[in-house]
Amino acid sequence: MKNPDWLKRAAERSTVEPGMLGNVFGTYQVLEDCTAEALAEELGCTLDTLNLLALCRRPEGDAFIEQVKDICRRFDVTPSALVSVLRRVEVMDALDTDASNGETSSDRGPLLLAAKDRPRDGGRKP
Amino acid sequence: MKREKEWDLHERILGKEPTASVDLFLTFMDPLFRMLKRQTKCSDDDAHDSAIDALFAYLKEPDKFDPGKGSMSAYLVQIARYKAWDRYRSSSARAQREEKMRVQVEVEPPPPNVSLEEYVEMKQLVERLVRKIEALGLDDRDQACIRLIITDSRSTESWAEVLGLTHLPQDQMRQVVKRHYDRLMKRLKSLCKEDPDEES
Numbered sequence: 452m453k454n455p456d457w458l459k460r461a462a463e464r465s466t467v468e469p470g471m472l473g474n475v476f477g478t479y480q481v482l483e484d485c486t487a488e489a490l491a492e493e494l495g496c497t498l499d500t501l502n503l504l505a506l507c508r509r510p511e512g513d514a515f516i517e518q519v520k521d522i523c524r525r526f527d528v529t530p531s532a533l534v535s536v537l538r539r540v541e542v543m544d545a546l547d548t549d550a551s552n553g554e555t556s557s558d559r560g561p562l563l564l565a566a567k568d569r570p571r572d573g574g575r576k577p
Numbered sequence: 578m579k580r581e582k583e584w585d586l587h588e589r590i591l592g593k594e595p596t597a598s599v600d601l602f603l604t605f606m607d608p609l610f611r612m613l614k615r616q617t618k619c620s621d622d623d624a625h626d627s628a629i630d631a632l633f634a635y636l637k638e639p640d641k642f643d644p645g646k647g648s649m650s651a652y653l654v655q656i657a658r659y660k661a662w663d664r665y666r667s668s669s670a671r672a673q674r675e676e677k678m679r680v681q682v683e684v685e686p687p688p689p690n691v692s693l694e695e696y697v698e699m700k701q702l703v704e705r706l707v708r709k710i711e712a713l714g715l716d717d718r719d720q721a722c723i724r725l726i727i728t729d730s731r732s733t734e735s736w737a738e739v740l741g742l743t744h745l746p747q748d749q750m751r752q753v754v755k756r757h758y759d760r761l762m763k764r765l766k767s768l769c770k771e772d773p774d775e776e777s
Contacts, residue, residue: 457606457625464629468636471598506602508595508636518595525596 454499462502472522473505478540494532504528510537583649590639598636605632608650609657617661627664631657703727709768722761 465473480490491501504526510518519537523530586604589597609628613619619627634656635642642652678697691699710723721739730736736754737743745753 455603455606457602457610457629460625461602461606461629461632464626464633468633471636472595503599506599508593508598510595514593518593522595525599 454502458499458502462505465505470509471505472507472509475509475537475540476501476505478543479536482539482543490536494528494536496526496528500526500528504533580648584644587639587642587644587649590636601632601636605650605653609653612654613657613661616658617665619661619665623661623664623668627661628657630660630664634660706765706768710765713764713768719761722757723765726758726761726765 462473465471466477468474476487476490479485480487483490485493487498487501491498494501494504496504504522507522508518510516510522519530519533522528523533586597586600590601606625606628609631610621610624613624613627614621617624631653635653642649678693688696706727710720715723718740722736725731725735725739733747733751733754734743736758737745737750740754740757742750742753
């Protein structure tokens with residue numbers, strides 16, 4: 452299927468839509484200081500697939516695993532790779548909420564900066 | 578799109594099925610884009626953005642759509658049209674502001690030590706103030722004095738000339754000028770306080 456003209460634009464817009472996977476990807480890219488291409492490679496998919504993934508709802512709640520599996524089945528992505536991205540952003544969200552006394556800041560403030568200062572391979576297993 | 582399919586998609590979205598939103602985009606983006614291009618004067622970019630806005634607006638509050646009141650396509654078309662109109666209005670207002678700024682700057686360029694934005698803002702502020710002063714119905718003499726205040730002319734002689742007080746001895750002239758100055762400043766201050774955020 453030919454990818455539509457609007458796909459990239461919609462995926463970019465999803466980065467500011469809470470509850471969308473695109474929002475998670477946007478945050479992850481800032482945290483890890485990585486490009487969309489690098490994230491696509493991490494997830495083992497093409498850029499076009501990454502843009503389609505961005506338009507999915509963010510998996511959450513009791514059905515988290517089921518929802519991740521649904522997404523991965525449809526777009527042929529490895530679940531562990533997607534879970535790893537989701538968890539990393541979730542942890543930062545939680546820490547950020549604590550740091551701002553229960554208020555989630557939009558720019559994520561010092562924690563995000565601290566995370567960006569971390570060496571690229573610092574948190575990875577060998 | 579058939580009603581049953583729309584209903585099914587809506588149910589999936591209400592059920593927070595993660596990939597349903599992708600299907601929403603794949604199903605409705607092209608028809609919404611075509612409709613906006615056909616029915617409005619917007620550019621391709623604006624049509625795409627308005628369609629995207631409409632779909633995200635629906636995704637944010639899917640339960641606002643009542644299937645009993647009409648089809649999902651009609652509902653989304655309505656939101657997209659509204660978004661396109663909103664976008665058109667903001668871009669027209671922006672174009673008008675920019676045109677006004679361009680004309681002002683061409684007619685009377687700003688001094689080198691004032692930025693373009695500051696200059697235009699200052700001019701607009703003065704214009705607003707002048708309109709308010711005109712509405713006060715002041716006599717010619719008071720209007721001339723206010724021009725002196727605006728142009729920052731504080732010399733007693735200029736004021737005395739406008740007020741027709743040049744025949745008075747210097748001390749008395751200064752006193753009367755001060756009285757007029759204070760009176761008018763008080764009026765101007767209360768005028769500015771009336772509606773400090775008023776936009777023209």
